[in-house]
Amino acid sequence: MTRFADLREAVCDANRRLAAVGLVTLSFGNASGVDRAAGVMVIKPSGVACDAVTPDQLVVVALEDGSIVEGALRPSSDTPTHLELYRRLEGIGGVVHTHSVEASAFAQARRPIPCLGTTHADHFAGPVPITRPLRDAEIDGDYELATGTVIADALASASLEALAMPAVLVAHHGPFTWGRDAAEAAVNAEAVELVAALAARTLALAPDETAMPEHLRERHFARKHGPAAYYGQHRPGPG
Amino acid sequence: MTRFADLREAVCDANRRLAAVGLVTLSFGNASGVDRAAGVMVIKPSGVACDAVTPDQLVVVALEDGSIVEGALRPSSDTPTHLELYRRLEGIGGVVHTHSVEASAFAQARRPIPCLGTTHADHFAGPVPITRPLRDAEIDGDYELATGTVIADALASASLEALAMPAVLVAHHGPFTWGRDAAEAAVNAEAVELVAALAARTLALAPDETAMPEHLRERHFARKHGPAAYYGQHRPGPG
Amino acid sequence: MTRFADLREAVCDANRRLAAVGLVTLSFGNASGVDRAAGVMVIKPSGVACDAVTPDQLVVVALEDGSIVEGALRPSSDTPTHLELYRRLEGIGGVVHTHSVEASAFAQARRPIPCLGTTHADHFAGPVPITRPLRDAEIDGDYELATGTVIADALASASLEALAMPAVLVAHHGPFTWGRDAAEAAVNAEAVELVAALAARTLALAPDETAMPEHLRERHFARKHGPAAYYGQHRPGPG
Amino acid sequence: MTRFADLREAVCDANRRLAAVGLVTLSFGNASGVDRAAGVMVIKPSGVACDAVTPDQLVVVALEDGSIVEGALRPSSDTPTHLELYRRLEGIGGVVHTHSVEASAFAQARRPIPCLGTTHADHFAGPVPITRPLRDAEIDGDYELATGTVIADALASASLEALAMPAVLVAHHGPFTWGRDAAEAAVNAEAVELVAALAARTLALAPDETAMPEHLRERHFARKHGPAAYYGQHRPGPG
Numbered sequence: 001m002t003r004f005a006d007l008r009e010a011v012c013d014a015n016r017r018l019a020a021v022g023l024v025t026l027s028f029g030n031a032s033g034v035d036r037a038a039g040v041m042v043i044k045p046s047g048v049a050c051d052a053v054t055p056d057q058l059v060v061v062a063l064e065d066g067s068i069v070e071g072a073l074r075p076s077s078d079t080p081t082h083l084e085l086y087r088r089l090e091g092i093g094g095v096v097h098t099h100s101v102e103a104s105a106f107a108q109a110r111r112p113i114p115c116l117g118t119t120h121a122d123h124f125a126g127p128v129p130i131t132r133p134l135r136d137a138e139i140d141g142d143y144e145l146a147t148g149t150v151i152a153d154a155l156a157s158a159s160l161e162a163l164a165m166p167a168v169l170v171a172h173h174g175p176f177t178w179g180r181d182a183a184e185a186a187v188n189a190e191a192v193e194l195v196a197a198l199a200a201r202t203l204a205l206a207p208d209e210t211a212m213p214e215h216l217r218e219r220h221f222a223r224k225h226g227p228a229a230y231y232g233q234h235r236p237g238p239g
Numbered sequence: 240m241t242r243f244a245d246l247r248e249a250v251c252d253a254n255r256r257l258a259a260v261g262l263v264t265l266s267f268g269n270a271s272g273v274d275r276a277a278g279v280m281v282i283k284p285s286g287v288a289c290d291a292v293t294p295d296q297l298v299v300v301a302l303e304d305g306s307i308v309e310g311a312l313r314p315s316s317d318t319p320t321h322l323e324l325y326r327r328l329e330g331i332g333g334v335v336h337t338h339s340v341e342a343s344a345f346a347q348a349r350r351p352i353p354c355l356g357t358t359h360a361d362h363f364a365g366p367v368p369i370t371r372p373l374r375d376a377e378i379d380g381d382y383e384l385a386t387g388t389v390i391a392d393a394l395a396s397a398s399l400e401a402l403a404m405p406a407v408l409v410a411h412h413g414p415f416t417w418g419r420d421a422a423e424a425a426v427n428a429e430a431v432e433l434v435a436a437l438a439a440r441t442l443a444l445a446p447d448e449t450a451m452p453e454h455l456r457e458r459h460f461a462r463k464h465g466p467a468a469y470y471g472q473h474r475p476g477p478g
Numbered sequence: 479m480t481r482f483a484d485l486r487e488a489v490c491d492a493n494r495r496l497a498a499v500g501l502v503t504l505s506f507g508n509a510s511g512v513d514r515a516a517g518v519m520v521i522k523p524s525g526v527a528c529d530a531v532t533p534d535q536l537v538v539v540a541l542e543d544g545s546i547v548e549g550a551l552r553p554s555s556d557t558p559t560h561l562e563l564y565r566r567l568e569g570i571g572g573v574v575h576t577h578s579v580e581a582s583a584f585a586q587a588r589r590p591i592p593c594l595g596t597t598h599a600d601h602f603a604g605p606v607p608i609t610r611p612l613r614d615a616e617i618d619g620d621y622e623l624a625t626g627t628v629i630a631d632a633l634a635s636a637s638l639e640a641l642a643m644p645a646v647l648v649a650h651h652g653p654f655t656w657g658r659d660a661a662e663a664a665v666n667a668e669a670v671e672l673v674a675a676l677a678a679r680t681l682a683l684a685p686d687e688t689a690m691p692e693h694l695r696e697r698h699f700a701r702k703h704g705p706a707a708y709y710g711q712h713r714p715g716p717g
Numbered sequence: 718m719t720r721f722a723d724l725r726e727a728v729c730d731a732n733r734r735l736a737a738v739g740l741v742t743l744s745f746g747n748a749s750g751v752d753r754a755a756g757v758m759v760i761k762p763s764g765v766a767c768d769a770v771t772p773d774q775l776v777v778v779a780l781e782d783g784s785i786v787e788g789a790l791r792p793s794s795d796t797p798t799h800l801e802l803y804r805r806l807e808g809i810g811g812v813v814h815t816h817s818v819e820a821s822a823f824a825q826a827r828r829p830i831p832c833l834g835t836t837h838a839d840h841f842a843g844p845v846p847i848t849r850p851l852r853d854a855e856i857d858g859d860y861e862l863a864t865g866t867v868i869a870d871a872l873a874s875a876s877l878e879a880l881a882m883p884a885v886l887v888a889h890h891g892p893f894t895w896g897r898d899a900a901e902a903a904v905n906a907e908a909v910e911l912v913a914a915l916a917a918r919t920l921a922l923a924p925d926e927t928a929m930p931e932h933l934r935e936r937h938f939a940r941k942h943g944p945a946a947y948y949g950q951h952r953p954g955p956g
Contacts (some may be wrong), residue, residue, distance in 0.1 A: 025433050026426060027471075028358060047471025077462060077470045099358040101433070105440030108356040109448060117825040118890045119745060119816040136454045143458060172451045173357045187743060194742050194818070200440060201822030201917060209826060212889045215853045219860055223794060231794045232744075232764030264672050265665060266710075267597060286710025316701060316709045338597040340672070344679030347595040348687060375693045382697055411690045412596045439679060503911050504904060505949075506836060525949025555940060555948045577836040579911070583918030586834040587926060614932045621936060650929045651835045678918060 003070065004042060007033050008055035011042045011094075014182035018098060019051035023189055029098035030076045033182035034086050036093075039063045043082060045073035063087070077144065084148025085178060089155070089162035094182030096189045097174070102196035103167075104174035106130070112169070113195055116202050116212055120195040121220035122231075125164040127211075128192060129154045133171045151176055164225060167192040242309065243281060246272050247294040250281045250333075253421035257337060258290035262428055268337035269315045272421035273325050275332075278302045282321060284312035302326070316383065323387025324417060328394070328401035333421030335428045336413070341435035342406075343413035345369070351408070352434055355441050355451055359434040360459035361470075364403040366450075367431060368393045372410045390415055403464060406431040481548065482520060485511050486533040489520045489572075492660035496576060497529035501667055507576035508554045511660035512564050514571075517541045521560060523551035541565070555622065562626025563656060567633070567640035572660030574667045575652070580674035581645075582652040584608070590647070591673055594680050594690055598673040599698035600709075603642040605689075606670060607632045611649045629654055642703060645670040720787065721759060724750050725772040728759045728811075731899035735815060736768035740906055746815035747793045750899035751803050753810075756780045760799060762790035780804070794861065801865025802895060806872070806879035811899030813906045814891070819913035820884075821891035823847070829886070830912055833919050833929055837912040838937035839948075842881040844928075845909060846871045850888045868893055881942060884909040 014031035018024040029050055032043035042058050044050065059071035066083055068075070076082070082095045098104075106113050106128075113128040115121060131150040138146035151168045155161075166188040167177040177188035202209055211217075224231040253270035257263040268289055271282035281297050283289065298310035305322055307314070315321070321334045337343075345352050345367075352367040354360060370389040377385035390407045397404075405427040406416040416427035441448055450456075463470040492509035496502040507528055510521035520536050522528065537549035544561055546553065554560070560573045576582075584591050584606075591606040593599060609628040616624035629646045636643075644666040645655040655666035680687055689695075702709040731748035735741040746767055749760035759775050761767065776788035783800055785792070793799070799812045815821075823830050823845075830845040832838060848867040855863035868885045875882075883905040884894040894905035919926055928934075941948040 026429055028361075028433075045472065046469075073472055074469075099433070099437075101436050101440060104356060104358060104437055105444055108437060108441040108451075109445035111444055116889070117821060119821060122745075133452065134455065139454050139458045172355070172455055190743055194745075194816070197818050198816075198821055198825060200444065201818060202825040204443070204921070205822055205828055205917065206826035212825075213850065215856050216851065216889055219856045230763075230791075233762065233790055265668055267600075267672075284711065285708075312711055313708075338672070338676075340675050340679060343595060343597060343676055344683055347676060347680040347690075348684035350683055372691065373694065378693050378697045411594070411694055439683065443682070504907055506839075506911075523950065524947075551950055552947075577911070577915075579914050579918060582834060582836060582915055583922055586915060586919040586929075587923035589922055611930065612933065617932050617936045650833070650933055678922065682921070 004035060004038070004040065004060055005055070007035055007042045008058050011044070011058055011182045012053055012055040014094065014096065014186040015044050015050045015053050017183075017186045018096065018189060019049070021190055023098045023100040023193055024050045025099070029096070029100075030078055031094065031096045031182050031186055032076075032082045033094045034063065034092075036063070036086075040069055041082060041086060043075050043079055045071070046076050048073070078147075080142060080144035081148040081151070081176070084145055085151060085176070088148065088152035089178060091180065092162050092178040092185075093180050094185035095176065095178045096182070096185040097176050098189050098193075099174040100189065100193040102200060103169065103192050105200065106196050107169040107174050108172060110171050113192070113199050114209070114211055115217055116199050116209055118212075118216070118220045119198055121212065121217040122224050123188070123191040124167060124195065125160060125221050125225070126217070128167050128169060128175075128195070129158055129160070129165070130169040131171050147173070164221075243274060243277070243279065243299055244294070246274055246281050247297050250283075250297055250421045251292055251294040253333065253335065253425040254283050254289045254292050256422075256425045257335065257428060258288070260429055262337045262339040262432055263289045264338070268335070268339075269317055270333065270335045270421050270425055271315075271321045272333045273302065273331075275302070275325075279308055280321060280325060282314050282318055284310070285315050287312070317386075319381060319383035320387040320390070320415070323384055324390060324415070327387065327391035328417060330419065331401050331417040331424075332419050333424035334415065334417045335421070335424040336415050337428050337432075338413040339428065339432040341439060342408065342431050344439065345435050346408040346413050347411060349410050352431070352438050353448070353450055354456055355438050355448055357451075357455070357459045358437055360451065360456040361463050362427070362430040362434065363406060364399060364460050364464070365456070367406050367408060367414075367434070368397055368399070368404070369408040370410050386412070403460075482513060482516070482518065482538055483533070485513055485520045486536050489522070489536055489660045490531060490533040492572065492574065492664040493522050493528045493531050495661075495664045496574065496667060497527070499668055501576045501578040501671055502528045503577070507574070507578075508556055509572065509574045509660050509664055510554075510560045511572045512541065512570075514541070514564075518547055519560060519564060521553050521557055523549070524554050526551070556625075558620060558622035559626040559629070559654070562623055563629060563654070566626065566630035567656060569658065570640050570656040570663075571658045572663035573654065573656045574660070574663040575654050576667050576671075577652040578667065578671040580678060581647065581670050583678065584674050585647040585652050586650060588649050591670070591677050592687070592689055593695055594677050594687055596690075596694070596698045597676055599690065599695040600702050601666070601669040601673065602645060603638060603699050603703070604695070606645050606647060606653075606673070607636055607638070607643070608647040609649050625651070642699075721752060721755070721757065721777055722772070724752055724759050725775050728761070728775055728899045729770060729772040731811065731813065731903040732761050732767045732770050734900075734903045735813065735906060736766070738907055740815045740817040740910055741767045742816070746813070746817075747795055748811065748813045748899050748903055749793075749799045750811045751780065751809075753780070753803075757786055758799060758803060760792050760796055762788070763793050765790070795864075797859060797861035798865040798868070798893070801862055802868060802893070805865065805869035806895060808897065809879050809895040809902075810897050811902035812893065812895045813899070813902040814893050815906050815910075816891040817906065817910040819917060820886065820909050822917065823913050824886040824891050825889060827888050830909070830916050831926070831928055832934055833916050833926055835929075835933070835937045836915055838929065838934040839941050840905070840908040840912065841884060842877060842938050842942070843934070845884050845886060845892075845912070846875055846877070846882070847886040848888050864890070881938075
C-alpha cells in the first residue's frame with residue numbers, strides 16, 4: 001500500500017472536499033486522479049461516504065482495462081466513466097462526479113446551464129453542455145462506459161477543449177467535472193454548482209434571459225484562461 | 240436500563256443524525272428501531288429534541304400493544320404509526336419520520352415525488368407515493384395508527400415492496416422512511432429529502448417534466464438493488 | 479448588575495439561539511423576557527449582534543414606561559413594541575423579533591402564512607396573521623409602539639389567544655413571536671420560519687392550495703395544546 | 718512588512734468574514750481597505766481563497782496609480798475597480814466585491830433590488846441600483862477601471878450619497894459594496910445578500926410587488942441614518 005501515496009492523499013482530499021462543501025450527500029459522488037506515466041487511476045471505493053474515505057481505502061485500477069492494481073474494496077461503479085474520460089480528454093488529471101442539487105436539476109431538466117454572468121464566464125467557455133440521452137442499447141450494454149462516451153462526444157461536437165469547458169451535465173443524471181488534477185476537478189464541481197444556482201435564480205427573475213453579451217463573456221474568460229491571462233498568481237495552461 | 244443497550248445506542252445515533260444533517264428542526268421528527276425476537280421497539284420520547292436525546296432517555300415499548308417495557312418518559316406521539324409499520328412492512332428494522340422541508344412540501348402539495356433522474360432511481364423504485372388523505376372518522380379515532388395504515392396501504396396498492404420503496408409521503412403531513420435498521424431509515428430520510436429538492440428545482444426549470452426514461456430508471460435501480468447489483472461493497476437484500 | 483441574573487441569562491441564551499439557528503443576520507433581531515412581579519423587561523441593546531451579546535450588556539427597562547432600570551447601553555429600538563406586547567398579550571413571558579428570510583417574505587408580500595400541513599397545525603391555531611399596514615400618522619408618531627398595537631389588534635380581531643397563535647407578521651416588515659418565556663418565543667421564531675419555508679415551497683408546487691382540511695388541523699393542534707394534549711412530557715397551559 | 722499592520726489585519730478579517738458567512742465561494746470575492754493619509758490601499762492577492770488569506774499576503778498599492786508599495790503577490794484583478802471607487806466615492810474606507818448568489822442573480826437579471834420591506838430600508842436609501850452594461854470599447858479597454866466608473870455613475874445619476882447607498886449591482890456581474898472601513902463594507906455585503914434573498918422570495922409570492930410605502934421607508938432609514946438616528950449605540954455619519 002505504499003505506491004501512489006501522494007496520489008492517494010490528493011484523491012482522498014478531493015473526495016473529502018466534496019462532502020465538506022456540501023456537494024455530496026451520503027455516497028452520491030466520487031473523485032479520482034490519474035498517474036499517466038504509471039498507467040493507473042486512483043478512485044473512491046463504491047458505496048463509501050466521501051466524508052469518511054481514507055487514503056488506504058482508495059482503489060488503484062489500470063487505465064487501460066480497469067483491472068485492480070491495488071485495493072481490497074470494489075472501485076466506484078462509475079469507474080468505467082472516469083476511465084473513458086481520461087482516455088478521451090487531453091490534459092486532464094482528475095475527474096469528479098456529484099449529484100449536487102443545482103447542477104443536477106439542470107441535468108434532470110435536460111437544459112444546458114446558460115452563461116448569464118461573469119461568474120460563469122470566469123470558469124467555463126460558454127454554456128455548460130448537456131449530453132444526449134443514452135440509447136436503450138447503451139443502457140443495456142456497458143452503461144458506465146457509454147456515459148463517458150456521451151460526455152466526451154458532447155465536448156467534441158461543440159469543438160470544446162476539455163480544460164476550457166471542464167464540466168458537462170449528463171442528461172437525467174448530474175454533473176461530471178475535471179481538471180489538471182483531482183483538486184482542480186473538485187474546484188470545478190463547486191464552480192458548476194454555483195453557476196447553476198445563479199442561473200436558476202436569474203431565470204426566476206428574468207425568464208427570457210438566454211446569454212450574457214458575447215464580448216463581455218470572452219473578456220472574462222480570457223482574464224483567467226487566455227494567453228494574456230492576468231488572474232491569479234501564475235499563467236494557466238492552454239485551457 | 241441495561242437491556243437493549245445496542246439498540247438504544249443505534250436508535251439514539253439515528254435520531255442525532257437527523258438533527259445533524261438538518262432534517263429535523265426542534266423536536267419535529269423521530270427514529271425508532273426494532274428487536275423482533277424480543278418483541279420490542281425503541282423510540283425517541285415525545286417532545287425531546289433529536290440533537291439532545293440520550294440512549295437512556297429512549298423508550299422501549301412492546302411491539303404488540305405499545306405498552307412501556309422500559310423508560311421514564313412518554314414515547315413519541317407517533318408511536319402507533321411506527322408500530323403499525325413494523326407490523327405491516329416485511330423486513331424493516333428501523334423507521335424515521337421527519338418534517339424535512341423539501342419532502343414535506345410535496346406532502347403538503349399532495350403530489351408524489353416524480354422520478355426525474357438517477358439520484359432518485361438509485362434509491363427508490365419509482366415515484367415516492369403519497370397516501371390518500373385520512374377520513375374524518377380516522378382522524379377522530381386512533382389517528383396515529385390510521386397514519387400507519389394509509390402508509391402501508393399506499394405501498395400495497397402500488398404493489399411495492401417496503402425495501403424497494405423505503406419512503407412514503409403522508410398527505411398534508413410529511414415523509415416516513417424505513418430500512419433494515421434505524422441507520423438505514425435515516426439514510427433514506429436524507430435520500431428522500433435530496434430527491435424532493437432535485438424534483439422541485441427540476442420542475443421549476445422544466446414544468447412539464449413527468450418521469451425519466453423507464454429503461455434508464457430500471458438499470459439504475461438494478462445497479463444497487465437487483466439480483467445482479469454491483470454498487471457498494473456487499474450484495475443488498477431483496478429490496 | 480446582580481439583580482435579574484437568571485432572566486439576563488435566559489434572555490441572552492434566547493438571543494444567541496436566534497443567531498445560532500440562522501434566524502438573525504447581523505443585528506437584525508432581538509429577544510426579550512419579562513419579570514412581571516418586578517415590573518421589568520430585559521432586552522438586547524440596540525445594534526449589538528445576537529451572537530455576541532453577553533448577559534451584562536442586556537438592558538433592564540420598566541414595563542410601565544420603558545425607563546432604564548439597569549444598563550449602560552441603549553435598549554433595542556424595538557423596545558416600545560416589546561413593551562406593548564407584554565401589556566396587551568396575556569400570559570406571555572418572552573418576545574422575539576427577527577427578519578428571518580422565509581417568514582419576512584410573507585410579511586413583505588403582505589400575505590398570511592396559510593396552514594397547509596401538520597407542522598403548521600402542531601404550532602399555530604390556523605394561518606399566521608398579517609397586520610394591517612401602519613398609517614402615515616402612526617409612522618410619524620410613536621412608530622414602534624404602534625407596531626405593537628397592530629400586532630395585538632391582529633390577534634384580537636381574529637379572536638386568537640396569544641399562546642394559541644404565538645406569531646404575527648408585521649406588514650412590510652417581518653415576524654414577531656412570543657411564548658411563556660424567552661426560550662419559547664425563540665422556539666416559535668424557528669417554527670414560524672419553518673412553516674413559512676414549507677408554505678412557500680408548497681405554493682410553488684401547488685399554487686392553488688389554500689388550507690389543509692379543518693378536521694385534521696384541529697386534531698393536530700389539540701394533540702399539543704388542547705385540554706387533552708398528549709404531545710411532549712407535560713401538559714401545556716391554556717394555549 | 719511592518720507598515721500598515723493594523724490595516725492589513727482589518728482587511729484580512731473582512732476577507733475571512735466574507736468566506737465565513739458564505740458570501741464567497743472559492744476565490745470569487747475580495748475586500749480592501751484604504752489609508753487615505755498614506756495614499757495606499759490594501760487588497761487581497763489575486764486567486765487566493767478568502768478563507769485562507771493571511772495579513773502578510775495582502776498587497777499594498779498606491780491609491781494614485783495602483784503601483785505595488787508592498788507585497789510579493791499580484792493584487793486582485795479587480796484592483797482598478799476598487800481604486801476608482803476610493804477616488805470617486807467620498808467618505809468610504811473599505812470596498813467589498815462578491816459573487817454572492819442572491820444579489821448576483823439580480824445583477825445577472827439586470828434588475829435593481831426593489832425596496833420591499835424594513836430590512837432593506839434599514840440599510841439602503843431605496844432600491845439597490847444596477848449599472849448600465851459596459852460598452853464593447855470599455856470591455857476592450859481598461860475594463861476593471863470602467864467597472865468602477867459605471868458604479869460611481871449609477872450613484873451619481875440617482876443623486877445617491879455613497880454611505881446612504883453602500884451597494885450597487887454591476888450588470889451581468891454581481892454586487893460591490895463599501896463602508897467607512899473594510900468591516901462595514903463586509904457588513905453591507907451581508908445586508909445586500911439578505912435583502913436580495915428577501916426580494917426574490919417576496920416576488921415569488923407577490924409578483925406585482927414593486928415598492929414598500931415611501932413613508933415607512935423613509936422612517937426606517939432615518940432610524941438608522943438620519944440626523945435624528947436612534948438605532949445602535951452611536952450616531953452614524955451623514956450616510
